[in-house]
Amino acid sequence: MKDQAEQVRIFEKYPIFKAVLALAIPTVISQIILVVYNMADTFFIGMTGSDAMITAVTVCMPAFMFLSAVSNLFGIGGASVIARALGSGDPKKASRASGFAFWGCILVTLAYSIGAWLLRDTFVNLLGGSDPAVHASACHYLMWTVVLGGVATSLNALLGHLVRSEGRSMQAGFGIALGGVLNIALDPLFMFVILPRGNEVVGAAIATSLSNLIAMLYFFGVILRNRGRSVLRLKPKASSLRHGIPAEVLATGLPACLMTLCENISYAVLDNLMALSGTMMQAGLGVAKKVNMLAHCMTRGMSQGVLPLIGYNFAAGNYRRMKRAVRISALISVCLSALWMTASLVFSHALISVFIQHASDSQVYGARFLRILCIGGPFSACAYAIISFFQAVGESRKSFVLAIMRKGVLDIPMMFILLRLIPIYGIVWATPIADVLCCIAAILLFTRFIAHLDNYARHDVYADTVE
Secondary structure (H helix, E strand, C coil): CHHHHHHHHHHHCCCHHHHHHHHHHHHHHHHHHHHHHHHHHHHHHHCCCCHHHHHHHHHHHHHHHHHHHHHHHHHHHHHHHHHHHHHCCCHHHHHHHHHHHHHHHHHHHHHHHHHHHHCHHHHHHHCCCCCHHHHHHHHHHHHHHHHHCHHHHHHHHHHHHHHHHCCCHHHHHHHHHHHHHHHHHHHHHHHHHHCCCCCHHHHHHHHHHHHHHHHHHHHHHHHHHCCCCCCCCCCCCHHHHCCCHHHHHHHHHHHHHHHHHHHHHHHHHHHHHHHCCCHHHHHHHHHHHHHHHHHHHHHHHHHHHHHHHHHHHHHHCCHHHHHHHHHHHHHHHHHHHHHHHHHHHHCHHHHHHHHCCCCCHHHHHHHHHHHHHHHHHHHHHHHHHHHHHHHHCCCHHHHHHHHHHHHHHCHHHHHHHHHHHCCCHHHHHHHHHHHHHHHHHHHHHHHHHHHHHHHHHHHHHHHHHHC
């Protein structure tokens, strides 16, 4: 129980800045490595000099990232319920929530993977891979990463959320990072050594699936090793379906799932609209999106790292500590995003050239697209921090509204409007404009919620004094 007491001490006793860093730094590092390994596929495929292969990988990214939507549905929902259950002194509820999250994630992922296999040709075309030079490679990538490797990928992310919910951020971060490092190491092995030339996309896909499988096995080892000191239970039990646990997990995780899902739909629409201008522009946009992901991954790491800290202290009634955790983590996220935005504006051509190494129009357009996309980074960081806060405290409606505003409700209609006003570049400008508007809405909702919470806390203090 000593190990569990240490996790509780992080939530309750650590100086707040130290607690935020202790929980967030491993998660931020693991998310950076996660993005780096996503970039690694593009980097190594870029060495082939084939825009068609680069496009095949980038158009499949929404389909692959839908697995993250599933793991977020059960992982962030489960982590929030577990953290709040621990904060209110109910370890049995935490155990039941972990069991439901685990088996729910497996079943939904299996259904998605089977559907992707049965409808693979139509699916790839909808994602923007209808060009004959792109289609076959995209289908192969989809088969290995989503159909065959889907469960391992989803469980890898899910188990990271569940392990982190107890305060084991270091172990969770190591597991996510392990998958990324292995992928970077396995990419060139499968792409240029094991498989014959022309199968680089297949090699990248196999490396991704295998690395996620190994990382998943690592998490199983962590849970088994700590089973006497942990509330996480993965055995299927009927009690996991009672006491309102499924509804609470799904309601809390749904905004995170929809945010990832809408993000993927948004990117698919963006790819399809850009495909009308040609494969070279589509390839440039795909690389620009991946480079810009680094700012989002740092924000995501900060938010996911401090989510248990916020949820625990909210349930325990320590609102002062909760608010300080939100402010510190949000400030760090915005500063990191601003730094990356500056780097992207100044070194856009150099950053794109790392992945598109042959001089071409795709390289030029990629740099221009990156300079547009990166402007929304700091605003997106602020909005994401507030969305994660509402997830942590169980305010599913507020996080849901902001999630669909950030991706889907605002940016997709603007793509079609701005495409008419500013050909090619207009559809890219829709993303940072939506980030700014969502940020404004998030700040308004957050300040209103905190004011209400402060009034509630003062009322409780007054009632206790009267009694």
